[in-house]
Amino acid sequence: MTAHVLIVEDSALVxxxxxxxxxxxxxxxxxxxxxxxxxxxIRREHPDLVLLDLxxxxxxxxxxxxxxxxxxxxxxxxxxxTGDDEPDTRERCLRAGCRDVLVxxxxxxELPAQITGWLAERTHGARAxxxxxxxxxx
Amino acid sequence: xRTPEGGRTALRACAYALPSVPQITNRPDGAASRAYCRPAxxxxxISAMDAQVVDLEQRIAELxxxxxxxxxxxxxxxxxxxxxxxxxANISHDLRTPLTAMITHAEILRxxxxxxxTDRQHESVEGIIGGGRQLLAMVGxxxxxxxxxxGQLACVRSEFTVQxxxxxxxxxxxxxxxxxxxxWDFRIEQELPVLYAxxxxxxxxxxxxxxxxxxxxPPGGRIWVHVxxxxxxRGRPALRIEVGDTGIGIAREHHELIxxxxxxxxxxxxxxxxxxxxxxxxxxxxVELHDGRLWVESEPGRGSRxxxxxxxxxxxxx
Numbered sequence: 001m002t003a004h005v006l007i008v009e010d011s012a013l014v015x016x017x018x019x020x021x022x023x024x025x026x027x028x029x030x031x032x033x034x035x036x037x038x039x040x041x042i043r044r045e046h047p048d049l050v051l052l053d054l055x056x057x058x059x060x061x062x063x064x065x066x067x068x069x070x071x072x073x074x075x076x077x078x079x080x081x082t083g084d085d086e087p088d089t090r091e092r093c094l095r096a097g098c099r100d101v102l103v104x105x106x107x108x109x110e111l112p113a114q115i116t117g118w119l120a121e122r123t124h125g126a127r128a129x130x131x132x133x134x135x136x137x138x
Numbered sequence: 139x140r141t142p143e144g145g146r147t148a149l150r151a152c153a154y155a156l157p158s159v160p161q162i163t164n165r166p167d168g169a170a171s172r173a174y175c176r177p178a179x180x181x182x183x184i185s186a187m188d189a190q191v192v193d194l195e196q197r198i199a200e201l202x203x204x205x206x207x208x209x210x211x212x213x214x215x216x217x218x219x220x221x222x223x224x225x226x227a228n229i230s231h232d233l234r235t236p237l238t239a240m241i242t243h244a245e246i247l248r249x250x251x252x253x254x255x256t257d258r259q260h261e262s263v264e265g266i267i268g269g270g271r272q273l274l275a276m277v278g279x280x281x282x283x284x285x286x287x288x289g290q291l292a293c294v295r296s297e298f299t300v301q302x303x304x305x306x307x308x309x310x311x312x313x314x315x316x317x318x319x320x321x322w323d324f325r326i327e328q329e330l331p332v333l334y335a336x337x338x339x340x341x342x343x344x345x346x347x348x349x350x351x352x353x354x355x356p357p358g359g360r361i362w363v364h365v366x367x368x369x370x371x372r373g374r375p376a377l378r379i380e381v382g383d384t385g386i387g388i389a390r391e392h393h394e395l396i397x398x399x400x401x402x403x404x405x406x407x408x409x410x411x412x413x414x415x416x417x418x419x420x421x422x423x424x425v426e427l428h429d430g431r432l433w434v435e436s437e438p439g440r441g442s443r444x445x446x447x448x449x450x451x452x453x454x455x456x
């Protein structure tokens with residue numbers, strides 16, 4: 001089954017580049033430009049993976065994680081995408097529950113393989129936790 | 139502390155220091171108070187002094203006004219400077235977003251994700267990526283400078299070995315050094331302790347010094363990185379890194395200038411170097427955040443040796 005990636009990003013230019021890259025690499029792609037639109041999209045579409053920009057118009061991108069958790073939903077694998085390579089940004093993202101942090105510009109050649117890797121990890125993780133509810137098989 | 143009011147009172151005390159004056163009143167209306175205190179009968183000396191006091195009081199008032207004006211101007215300039223710094227931080231952040239999108243688009247093309255390219259197309263797309271990355275690095279420097287000016291730079295410490303930083307920087311620089319036909323040498327001179335420092339900032343400083351060495355050393359020249367231990371001025375053990383080259387060198391009168399923000403020693407060199415003039419200023423700031431020092435020893439035509447020290451700090455001191 002085609003994995004579904006949600007791009008949370010408020011720059012149409014960046015969305016365009018990532019969408020082109022991921023669609024060409026065989027992923028299903030949707031996007032959201034604000035914290036609230038991202039929370040809605042995650043609850044409605046249950047994407048397999050979220051690429052999350054940190055600086056959104058209506059607030060800090062990491063709020064998406066807190067809001068989804070607050071609504072009692074399971075978090076998809078989330079990878080932060082930031083233009084800021086300060087180490088404290090990285091720590092902050094990992095503490096908030098991101099699987100990894102990518103610094104823009106995204107390396108086009110590497111991203112599709114990285115996404116496949118994160119998704120494979122998640123599937124293995126889900127199998128290992130066989131007593132958990134099997135809601136996030138994908 | 140001296141106050142203008144105190145000065146004025148003292149002046150009056152001098153002018154009326156006569157036994158017949160019972161007291162010096164300190165009313166705002168100086169003339170009235172003097173008339174009240176003055177002994178009866180004309181006294182030319184006192185009149186002359188009185189005129190001087192009036193004159194001095196007027197000059198004090200003028201100076202006070204000028205002081206207030208200067209204070210207002212300083213406050214206004216500080217305010218404008220802070221606004222400009224904030225603008226610089228905002229604009230450089232916003233400049234990066236479209237730039238990173240352009241670079242990703244170009245990489246999609248280069249990596250053949252939309253289909254194969256001819257060699258000449260490939261070369262052209264590489265040009266877009268190279269230019270884009272250079273521009274991005276410059277915008278990043280401006281952003282770092284603006285953050286430093288706004289006091290927003292912090293030292294984010296973790297434990298790591300020098301070898302890890304060397305490997306990180308070397309992986310980035312080695313292809314460049316090789317391409318430009320420099321001879322090079324990375325050497326760790328002794329067993330070194332684990333550092334507790336800001337790894338990214340130290341890697342940044344090292345990469346910056348290596349970048350300069352490459353830019354200012356003609357093909358065939360030698361570039362080296364030697365890492366060892368030394369002591370800081372208080373005798374504490376410090377890591378010492380030397381980045382040296384056999385390049386064009388730097389005149390003694392420019393040894394400090396090159397660490398100043400926006401400084402470019404030589405316009406023709408800076409055109410080749412494509413710099414913002416912030417690289418070494420930022421490097422020094424990063425070293426100073428660690429209580430270390432960054433300096434250069436160099437002579438024109440005889441290469442340059444840049445040194446920086448990072449005093450060792452144990453994790454438990456944090």
